[in-house]
Amino acid sequence: MIELGQLEKNHQAFVQRYTRIVEVSNDDQATAKLTQADFPHLLVVSDAQQNIAKAMQVIQSGAAADGTDTNAPTTFLIDGRGTVRWVFRPERFLVRLSPAELLEAISGINWGK
């Protein structure tokens, strides 16, 4: 949970940019509750049935270690009207956006009114 820890640590910088962090997890609700307790400034969403992942089409088939389907790491920046303003997916799943990179992306977007 390195990424969540880093995001939690930098949550104030996201607040200053009027941006909340929503982490979508394949975990069930009980596990999401535990994760939420560890990272209170992030919003953890349980997506055990992969409804969100399917709707957003971020599932990479057969990419999990056991050969099952799993989410391809993907980050969306969405404005207050529900419009996607920025999408990032690394070339390799080993790569993660650092909080600094995410903050830079947020700052670099013309969010409009």
Added chain:
Amino acid sequence: MINPESNATQILPTRRKPLFLVGVLLIVLGPVLNFVQTSIAKLTTPWYLPILATAGVACLIVSLRQRRSVIRIVFAALFTLLCGAEWYMLLIAAKTPPYTGPAQVGSKVPEFSGTLPDGSAFTNDDLAQGGRTALIFNRGRW
């Protein structure tokens, strides 16, 4: 007459550079660096893993040419496999396809529904209530 001193000099083995050891160290260095990289949460592509392993395997192969033993051959074979696995991982297995889904820049997010830890629903409508959101999907589970 045989000169025992010069004879002794001839049978002394030539001292080789410790290439075998250097090779093993190079190969082991990769995972150590990767552990450090992960510890400091710098999650970038660890190209140094297969590069160090390749350099290490090259050292092992050269050391095999200098002196062969079963242990060296076994180590060289195992580390060559490891090196190949590392290249395969980075070049093929870890690749993610480009995003081609419906949530493209300028589009509205599609309809969805998930569950918040308190049991309430989290839907696409929650993303259209005035605030900015970084919606993050990660691989696997927490």
